[in-house]
Amino acid sequence: MIIGTLVVVILVVFLFFFVIIYQRKMLTNQVAIQKLQKEKQRELLNAVFETQESERKRLSEDLHDSVGQVLSAIKLNLYRLNTLGAENNTMSPVIEDTRALAEECILEIRNIIQNVLPPLLTDFGLGEALADLCAKMQSATGIQVECKIDALPGRYEPIIEVTLYRIVQELFGNATKHAQASEIKVSLIRQEGGLEIYFKDNGIGFNKNEAKPGFGLKNMQSRMQLIKGELEITSEPGKGTAAFITLKI
Structure with a gap:
């Protein structure tokens, strides 16, 4: 009876410690899983924002290299037309207004580029x-x-x-x-x-x-x-x- 009782007590103690160790392992695993989820989420966010910044950079370069250059060429041509047609009082104000609009558009594009990628x-x-x-x-x-x-x-x-x-x-x-x-x-x-x-x-x-x-x-x-x-x-x-x-x- 004494031996049997001791065996039962040992089994109960062993089971008690087994449950505690198992719970600790489960908690450790849950913490590890949460950490991995956060890391994955952080990696995903990082990828999203890197993509955004990459697109901003590409947009600013495209605006500068394409639209900005074209508007600068238009502005220069309008200046030449205004110089050549200085005697034409009818066309000169129209050309000057158009040149002013081109200049304003160039300034706006520069502001957009600076906001997109300062x-x-x-x-x-x-x-x-x-x-x-x-x-x-x-x-x-x-x-x-x-x-x-x-x-x-x-x-x-x-x-x-x-x-x-x-x-x-x-x-x-x-x-x-x-x-x-x-x-x-x-x-x-x-x-x-x-x-x-x-x-x-x-x-x-x-x-x-x-x-x-x-x-x-x-x-x-x-x-x-x-x-x-x-x-x-x-x-x-x-x-x-x-x-x-x-x-x-």
């Missing part, structure tokens, strides 16, 4: 690109933009610079199209081991509990997930909207 971002980095973006937004919209950019130690990975620039670009778009803001503050702060970006407008704001997240917000959050950063947006009706970006590098 040369300052690819050549000089995030700080210069954000400062230039702030100046252009103020010039284009008339909104007062206060921009403070810390000196950065050097260049970061292209995916980091492009992601942060696109998010700030999206925030500017929301502030100018929907927020009815008259003032915007943007700051790029260098922290030990990372970066912080603060964006604040004095627009109409919104109620976060009632607002449905749109494609722009989801796109920004997906981009931040890709570079393992954090994006926090706060807003109240009548008190504007603020976005706080933190990234450990």
Whole structure:
């Protein structure tokens, strides 16, 4: 009886430890599966955004090499026609107006190229690109933009610079199209081991509990997930909207 009881106790203890070990293995496997799923999701997002940036680059090159060159040739021909037909008072104003329209179209294409793939971002980095973006937004919209950019130690990975620039670009778009803001503050702060970006407008704001997240917000959050950063947006009706970006590098 004693031996039988001991055998039963040993079996129960063994079964108890077996269940615990099995549960731990299951949890470990679940964590591993979740990690793989996140990695796959991150790889997918990375592929999507790389494709987007590749298409942006191709579009800017096509605009510059084809449409931009053709318009420049049209502008030059119109200038020659205007010079040759200076004595024709009827045609000269028409040619001059057409040349002005061609010049305006060339400027618009240049602006599109800079928005699609900013040369300052690819050549000089995030700080210069954000400062230039702030100046252009103020010039284009008339909104007062206060921009403070810390000196950065050097260049970061292209995916980091492009992601942060696109998010700030999206925030500017929301502030100018929907927020009815008259003032915007943007700051790029260098922290030990990372970066912080603060964006604040004095627009109409919104109620976060009632607002449905749109494609722009989801796109920004997906981009931040890709570079393992954090994006926090706060807003109240009548008190504007603020976005706080933190990234450990």
